Amino acid sequence: MLKGGKVGLRARHEDDIPILQTELYDDVVNHSRSDVRPWRPVTPGSKDSRLIVDDKEERHVPFSVVELDGGTLVGTAVLWNIDNHNRSAHIGLGLLPSSRGQGYGTDVVAVLCHYGFVVRGLHRLQIETLSDNAAMLRSAERNGFVREGVLRSSAWVMGEFLDEVLLGLLVQDWKPDTRG
Ligand SMILES: CC(C)(COP(=O)(O)OP(=O)(O)OC[C@H]1O[C@@H](n2cnc3c(N)ncnc32)[C@H](O)[C@@H]1OP(=O)(O)O)[C@@H](O)C(=O)NCCC(=O)NCCS
Numbered sequence: 001m002l003k004g005g006k007v008g009l010r011a012r013h014e015d016d017i018p019i020l021q022t023e024l025y026d027d028v029v030n031h032s033r034s035d036v037r038p039w040r041p042v043t044p045g046s047k048d049s050r051l052i053v054d055d056k057e058e059r060h061v062p063f064s065v066v067e068l069d070g071g072t073l074v075g076t077a078v079l080w081n082i083d084n085h086n087r088s089a090h091i092g093l094g095l096l097p098s099s100r101g102q103g104y105g106t107d108v109v110a111v112l113c114h115y116g117f118v119v120r121g122l123h124r125l126q127i128e129t130l131s132d133n134a135a136m137l138r139s140a141e142r143n144g145f146v147r148e149g150v151l152r153s154s155a156w157v158m159g160e161f162l163d164e165v166l167l168g169l170l171v172q173d174w175k176p177d178t179r180g
Contacts, residue, residue: 002063002115004107009063009077009115012053016064016073018044020051023096024076032158033130034094058082061115065095065108074099077108079116087123089116105139110176113143117171124170130155131163145169 002009021042025031031039035050042048053062059082065075075095082089091112095104109127116122127145129136141147145167153161 001066002111002119003068004111004114006068006102006107007074007104007111008066008068008071009108009111010066012051012062012064017051019073019096020064020076023098024094025050027097029158030094030097033133034092036155065093065104067104074104075108077112079112079120082120082122087121088126089120089122089124090126090128091116092127100135105135106142109139109143109145113169113174114176117174122171124168126169127167128154128164129167130157131165137165137167140167140169143169144174146173 021044025042028039037050042050046052049057054060060078060080061082062076062078064073065077066073073096075093077091077093079089079091091109093105093108093112095108113125116125125145127136127140128151129140131150137147146169147165148168149166151164151166154164155162
């Protein structure tokens with residue numbers, strides 16, 4: 001398990017799946033705001049790649065996020081589109097509603113940076129998030145990500161096009177211990 005100050009990132013366990021499906025995935029608005037793919041219902045027990053992990057998919061590394069204190073499941077995190085030639089990847093995360101606003105998101109980003117830069121030897125990490133997602137923007141910026149641009153009207157979200165902000169962090173600018 002990868003450990004931050006408050007959370008751990010571990011493999012997806014089978015009994016995580018119904019919790020993630022009910023509390024995260026089945027929330028159509030939240031899903032539509034945090035996933036580029038359109039929401040659609042997932043049949044319980046199906047092999048849908050949004051929840052079931054395919055260990056053979058090397059470019060996509062999903063984690064379940066747990067509280068270090070007690071091990072309760074609090075959400076998901078992912079390093080995706082890992083490109084070993086350009087040594088870059090994207091990061092994504094989603095916390096259960098009851099676990100938001102307690103500093104976990106900032107900690108998850110820190111752990112994903114450690115995984116990307118230290119464990120995987122990457123050079124650049126990237127995040128795209130809706131321009132009104134203040135908590136995600138702040139979680140990224142507290143870990144040193146900088147805003148590199150606005151992708152105008154790039155996301156179709158519940159009936160309208162919204163802007164996304166592109167944030168990036170290079171390994172040489174990463175300061176693992178100071179989140180200011
Ligand atoms: C985005 C998300 C991962 C952030 O995690 P979090 O644990 O809620 O965020 P934190 O508690 O670490 O807060 C980070 C910062 O944002 C601020 N913040 C938290 N919630 C906020 C809100 N609703 N509005 C404005 N600021 C907020 C915090 O005060 C903190 O700022 P600080 O460092 O100055 O104190 C989480 O809210 C979430 O899962 N949201 C739904 C899914 C999602 O949007 N995923 C991202 C898709 S790209």
